[in-house]
Every structure is written in C-alpha cells, then in structure tokens.
Amino acid sequence: MITNFEESISDSAKGMKRSVIRELLKLTQREDIISFAGGLPAPDSFPIEELKEISCEVLDEDGKCALQYGATEGDHKLREILTERYVQQGLEITSDNLIILSSSQQGLDLTGKILLNRGDKFICGLPSYLGGLSAFSSYGGIPVGIEFDKYGMRSDLLEKSLIEMQNKQETAKFIYVIPDFQNPAGITMPEFRRLEIIEIAKKYNVLIVEDSPYRELRFEGEPQKMMYDLDTTGHVITLGTFSKIFVPGFRIGWLMAHQKVIDKFVKAKQSTDLCTASFTQKITAKYIEKGYFDKNLKLIIDMYRKKRDVMIQAFKDFMPDGVSWTHPEGGLFLFLSLPKDMDAEDLFKIAIEKKVAFVLGSVFHCDGSGKNTMRINFSFMDEKNNRIGVQRIAESIKLLLQNNVEV
Known part of the structure; x- marks a missing residue:
C-alpha cells in the first residue's frame, strides 16, 4: 500500500x-x-417458486439477449410495462420519461452526481432517509433540514428557508421528499401539502426529488396523487424501486422525469455501470406480465x-x-x-x-x-x-x- x-x-x-x-x-x-x-x-x-419457473422461461425463450449487455435506458419491455402502469394511474408519460436503474439508491447517487457541486445546498426533511443524505453529501452537498408536522415537511418553513437563501444569494439545487410512508417517520404527505411544496418549488425554480419506494404498500386510507402527477411543469424527478414490493436482491429501480432530465441520467449511468442487469430485468418483466406481481x-x-x-x-x-x-x-x-x-x-x-x-x-x-x-x-x-x-x-x-x- x-x-x-x-x-x-x-x-x-x-x-x-x-x-x-x-x-x-x-x-x-x-x-x-x-x-x-x-x-x-x-x-x-x-x-421463489415462480422465479424458478420464469428464470427458465427467460433462458429458454430469450437467453442470448438476457445474458448480454443491454441498453442504458433499460429493457424495452420492462419500461413499457412500468409506463403503462403509470398511465393507468392517470399520468401522462411515455417510456421516454423513464430509465431503469440498478436500484433507486443508484438514482439518489446519480442525482448527487448530476446536480451537486461541492458546497451546493439541498433541502431535506427533519428527519429524512439516511441513504439519500449520504449519497448527496458524498458529492459535497450541504443539507438544509426542514421540520415536520403531522403532514410531513412544513411548507411554511420550506419557503422561509428558500427566502433566507435567496437573500444570501444562495440557491437550493433540489428539495428531497419521500411523500408516501416516509422513511423514517412513516408519515404520508396529503395532497394539499404536496401541492404547496410544488408551488413553492415553481416559485423559487427548484427541482423536487420524489423518492417513492413504498407507495404500493398501502394498508389503509386513500392513495394520494404522486407529486409527479400533480406537477405540470417538469419540476419533479421521481424514483421507484422493486426492492420493497418484489425482491431486493434483483436491485432494480427506475427514475421518471422530463426527457431532458432523463438524458442527463442516461449519460451519468453510462459512466457508472453501462446498464442494469438484463437477466433480472427480463425476469421482472415476465413476472409482471404473467400476473404474478x-x-x-x-x-x-x-x-x-x-x-x-x-x-x-x-x-x-x-x-x-x-x-x-x-x-x-x-x-x-x-x-x-x-x-x-x-x-x-x-x-x-x-x-x-x-x-x-x-x-x-x-x-x-x-x-x-x-x-x-x-x-x-x-x-x-x-x-x-x-x-x-x-x-x-x-x-x-x-x-x-x-x-x-x-x-
């Protein structure tokens, strides 16, 4: 050494x-x-049993492609399936708005890589997901914490912080939120609070990073619209993952955003891992297609x-x-x-x-x-x-x- x-x-x-x-x-x-x-x-x-069955089917039907490098954007079939699921929820997107990642944690890391220079500030909740804080801090990002109430991040304190930063001629690169069953607090942000934060983000021209790993795991209450769905101006970047709703060992996540944003993530991902594993993507796509998911x-x-x-x-x-x-x-x-x-x-x-x-x-x-x-x-x-x-x-x-x- x-x-x-x-x-x-x-x-x-x-x-x-x-x-x-x-x-x-x-x-x-x-x-x-x-x-x-x-x-x-x-x-x-x-x-496990369904995955044994599907793994063999993928190898029998499409083995050469499944074991080869894939497109950086992700498996075409899986992207189409995810896009269609979001369209059924009312979102207006195409597969061009979506990239497959090697877990949503990679999305957090790439967010820091793309958006943060050393000394740049970002907004997060008090409390907030440690993996996100660590990813952003590793690129020199400085967190600005906003206290919670029972509805999640307080919009009044968010705007106050942005005004204070503006007065100091500082800017926040993005606002990091986990609106559904927040990690660690477990709080779900109601639609009115989501809209308040979106309006503030528009007013101060700040991106929102919506981390959504748990959204599908709802036990009770009414589903709230995604911030990506509520936004009309491309201010929201949304992260999703199969780790909590399928299997974490496959390490498959995705990111949804405006096409200009997706292009930056494609370039950043190419220098990181070239592509997410083709085999597990194809297994996942077939698993959903067969109704097992x-x-x-x-x-x-x-x-x-x-x-x-x-x-x-x-x-x-x-x-x-x-x-x-x-x-x-x-x-x-x-x-x-x-x-x-x-x-x-x-x-x-x-x-x-x-x-x-x-x-x-x-x-x-x-x-x-x-x-x-x-x-x-x-x-x-x-x-x-x-x-x-x-x-x-x-x-x-x-x-x-x-x-x-x-x-």
Whole structure:
C-alpha cells in the first residue's frame, strides 16, 4: 500500500461515510437478537417458486439477449410495462420519461452526481432517509433540514428557508421528499401539502426529488396523487424501486422525469455501470406480465398490515407514559419518540443487552437533532417477535427512566 493513500483520494471520497444502518446490521446478526433496525422486506414474501419457473422461461425463450449487455435506458419491455402502469394511474408519460436503474439508491447517487457541486445546498426533511443524505453529501452537498408536522415537511418553513437563501444569494439545487410512508417517520404527505411544496418549488425554480419506494404498500386510507402527477411543469424527478414490493436482491429501480432530465441520467449511468442487469430485468418483466406481481403484492400488503397492527397493539400494551409513535398507513417503518429529556443512544445500550435493536432517530436528522427518537421496522420480523421485541424495548425504556430518576 502506498504511504500517502489518504492524500490521494478525491474530495468526494473524503465526504463518504459508512452507512450507520448497514454497520448496525452487522452488530445485530446474532440469531438471539430481535432486530427492528434494517429496512428489510420479509423473506417469506419472496416468490421463489415462480422465479424458478420464469428464470427458465427467460433462458429458454430469450437467453442470448438476457445474458448480454443491454441498453442504458433499460429493457424495452420492462419500461413499457412500468409506463403503462403509470398511465393507468392517470399520468401522462411515455417510456421516454423513464430509465431503469440498478436500484433507486443508484438514482439518489446519480442525482448527487448530476446536480451537486461541492458546497451546493439541498433541502431535506427533519428527519429524512439516511441513504439519500449520504449519497448527496458524498458529492459535497450541504443539507438544509426542514421540520415536520403531522403532514410531513412544513411548507411554511420550506419557503422561509428558500427566502433566507435567496437573500444570501444562495440557491437550493433540489428539495428531497419521500411523500408516501416516509422513511423514517412513516408519515404520508396529503395532497394539499404536496401541492404547496410544488408551488413553492415553481416559485423559487427548484427541482423536487420524489423518492417513492413504498407507495404500493398501502394498508389503509386513500392513495394520494404522486407529486409527479400533480406537477405540470417538469419540476419533479421521481424514483421507484422493486426492492420493497418484489425482491431486493434483483436491485432494480427506475427514475421518471422530463426527457431532458432523463438524458442527463442516461449519460451519468453510462459512466457508472453501462446498464442494469438484463437477466433480472427480463425476469421482472415476465413476472409482471404473467400476473404474478399484483397477486403477490396483495399478499405482501396483507402480511405487513398484520405485522404493523401487532406492533402498534404491543406499543399500547407495554409502553410507559410519555412515549409516542406514528401510525403509518403503509410502508415498512414507524417512528417512536421518547420523552424530550431521554437519549435513544442511552436506550440502545440497554436494549442490546435485552437482545433487541432499532435505529437511532438522530442519524436521520441532518442537524443532529432527534436524539429522543428511533426508527422501528415492522416488516422483517414475524408477528410474535414484533410483540416480544416491543416488550423488550418498553422494559428498556422503563429501566432508563428508573436510572434517570436515581441519578
């Protein structure tokens, strides 16, 4: 190894950090620990038998193409299928508005690569998805956090921040939002708030990055229109993924935007991985064509609804006074808030001893706030362990409360 390696790395690499969540998962792989830490789909949701069948069909019918390089834009059939699904929801798009990605995380990385110079600012929520914050920060982006209310990102504070930046002759490159079952808070942004944010984005000429990995996982309530659908001027870039609604191991996502934006992403993707894997794209397209996708999605939704309900009931049964939590209408997560004077990091140390894990809420806050919060995943563990795990967290909270009183 060269002696001056650290001096050789780029500014972008210097800004990269290991994912707190991915590192945490290494600590919670012990079989005796109930982990609510990861954003993992339930392994029981994976359609293994159907995928065996379809994999053989793809190899028999189109093997030479399936095993070859593909177009950077993605498999034509898969793009057409996704486009048609959006058209059926009322969106006015063509396949020229859509590119297939190697996971939506690649879309976040390419967003930073395309839009951010070092020192540029971007808007995000307090809290916001850590993977997005990390991707943007690795390109030198500086986050400006906007507090939430029960409807998600506060539009009044968003405009206030943009005015302050304008007065300083600064600009925000984009506004990053997760409007459906937000990670980590679990909040769904109602249509009126989406429209408020879109109007502000138009007024200050700022792009919106709409991250939408959980939209199809709705358990209750009315679906809200996508921000891409509500926008009429091409201000919105939307990211989607099959990781939470099909299989994460295929690493297939997509990005939807104005054709001028898509062209930039195609160029950026070509210098990154040339193309997303052809084989898994063709398997996915055939899986949807044969009707398996919608059938399995209904089973996943029912499974996760039951797991969420068990967990929320456990909160009601076991949590001490002063602890509150969100009630997500879908997705994979809920957010738990401790009394203001408690630190979730102190709680984590006790919880690990009781063999249960979660993610500190502070890692989702770009300003270091949220120290009394935590993210809880309800999709991965079974219903029994969801209840047992919540009971262990509640016992840990009570012990921490007791320790605080004694001090």
